[in-house]
Amino acid sequence: MATQDKALLMHKVEGTLRTRMFANLLEEAVDEIQDHLDEFEISHITDGTLETEDMLDSYINAKKVGGRSEKTLVRYRYVIERFLKAVNVKTKDITTEHVRNYFAKEMARGVAESTVDGIRQILCGYFGWLEHEKMIRANPISNIEAIKFQKKERTSMSDADMELLKRHCQNIRDRAIFNFLLATGCRISEVTNLNRTDVDLDNGECIVLGKGNKERTVFLDDVAVLTLREYLSSRNDTCEALFVNKRGDRLQPGGVRAMLKVLSEKAGVDNVHPHRFRRTMVTRLLNRGMPIQEVAILVGHEKVDTTMRYFSSNKNRIRNSYRIYTA
Numbered sequence: 001m002a003t004q005d006k007a008l009l010m011h012k013v014e015g016t017l018r019t020r021m022f023a024n025l026l027e028e029a030v031d032e033i034q035d036h037l038d039e040f041e042i043s044h045i046t047d048g049t050l051e052t053e054d055m056l057d058s059y060i061n062a063k064k065v066g067g068r069s070e071k072t073l074v075r076y077r078y079v080i081e082r083f084l085k086a087v088n089v090k091t092k093d094i095t096t097e098h099v100r101n102y103f104a105k106e107m108a109r110g111v112a113e114s115t116v117d118g119i120r121q122i123l124c125g126y127f128g129w130l131e132h133e134k135m136i137r138a139n140p141i142s143n144i145e146a147i148k149f150q151k152k153e154r155t156s157m158s159d160a161d162m163e164l165l166k167r168h169c170q171n172i173r174d175r176a177i178f179n180f181l182l183a184t185g186c187r188i189s190e191v192t193n194l195n196r197t198d199v200d201l202d203n204g205e206c207i208v209l210g211k212g213n214k215e216r217t218v219f220l221d222d223v224a225v226l227t228l229r230e231y232l233s234s235r236n237d238t239c240e241a242l243f244v245n246k247r248g249d250r251l252q253p254g255g256v257r258a259m260l261k262v263l264s265e266k267a268g269v270d271n272v273h274p275h276r277f278r279r280t281m282v283t284r285l286l287n288r289g290m291p292i293q294e295v296a297i298l299v300g301h302e303k304v305d306t307t308m309r310y311f312s313s314n315k316n317r318i319r320n321s322y323r324i325y326t327a
Contacts, residue, residue, distance in 0.1 A: 055091055056080055059129055067212035079122045091130070096140045099123065103147070113149035120147060156280035157269070164267040174259055176224075176231035177243060181274060183224035184208075185281030185299050188253045188274035194242040196232065201225050210300040218298065282310040 059080075060073055068076075084091065086105075087098045106116050120141065127139040157165075162182065169175040180191065190208040199206040204220040220228070237248035245251050256274060264272035278299065285295050296307040 055130060055135055056084075056126075058133075059126055062129065067214070069211055076122055076126070079119050080126050083119070083123060092136050094127075094140050096143055099141050099144060103144075113147050117147035117149060120144060154276075154279060156283040157272075157276060161267075161269045162280070164269055165263055165272065168263055168267040170262075172227065172231045172234055173243065174263065176227040177256060177259070178263075179224040179227045180220070181277035182281060183221045184218040185278040186218060187211075187278065187300075188256055191274075192241075192243065192251055192253050192256065195240045196242055197240070199228065199242060201229055208300075214300065216297070216300050279310045282307060286311050 056077065060077055063076065064073060083102060086102055087094060089098060103116050103120065106119070107113065124139065124141040124144075127136065127141050130136045131139045166175065166178060169178055177191070180186070184191075184206075186208055187210065190210055193209060194206065198208070199220075201220075204222075204225050205217055206220070207215055207217055209215055235244070237244060239248055239250060241250035243251040243256075245255055253274075260272050260274065264270065282295055282299060285298075286292060292304050292307055296302075296304045299307065299310070301307045
């Protein structure tokens with residue numbers, strides 16, 4: 001720090017202490033502080049805080065260290081940068097009113113309430129972190145309540161849907177993928193990242209790397225084991241991936257989605273995608289009495305509340321249970 005900057009700092013310190021100390025003690029305190037100050041190099045920050053870009057970079061780096069996936073980090077950065085550009089105010093000067101106006105404009109241009117609430121959660125996490133790190137005085141979103149929206153019930157696949165889809169699988173690889181998704185409820189990225197060596201067919205289990213680089217064990221039923229054995233026996237490539245494309249390269253998530261889209265059209269079953277297999281698997285296990293805590297561990301959820309969002313309630317089953325418990 002330049003000499004004039006140190007003099008300015010000491011002037012501010014002295015002005016602060018003058019109202020809190022007796023005059024005879026003030027001079028001694030100022031001299032002692034000056035002596036200590038001369039021992040240090042002090043960086044001067046013009047506005048008393050980090051620049052907006054540095055704030056965001058620091059937040060993204062913190063979340064990366066915390067285990068967030070690259071896809072999640074890209075989403076965070078996009079949402080936060082878009083908000084900051086729209087309000088066009090220094091981060092430390094953003095108020096609750098700025099946030100409310102932004103949300104209102106988003107909904108006015110047709111953005112769904114559920115999407116806006118997702119934006120709210122991301123921004124709340126960002127500003128909450130800045131507040132915790134003392135980069136801003138207060139989180140401007142802490143007093144904004146969750147945005148209410150109508151939750152659509154997402155259904156799992158019926159036994160008839162699954163049978164139709166299975167009948168229209170074009171080859172052994174597609175059947176193996178179908179049965180693997182249904183048995184494990186794995187995320188599509190977890191499936192495509194698997195290698196042959198990750199699967200123990202003798203014990204009907206495999207280790208997958210989930211969100212946050214957390215490993216977990218998933219299990220295969222007899223049908224999944226059988227079709228995987230047949231599929232792996234049919235291959236003559238040297239690729240280490242569990243599932244490959246026609247060229248013998250690792251199958252990518254887009255390739256699985258494209259396969260399921262064709263399968264959906266041929267079988268006449270709507271809305272067939274990888275996550276629906278996950279929902280179906282969770283629903284089947286819960287309907288058959290598996291404790292929800294164990295299902296959560298199986299699918300890699302830290303909170304059972306998340307697992308419940310995947311559960312498609314069966315009206316007939318609930319009606320029958322009600323009659324049993326009220327009889």
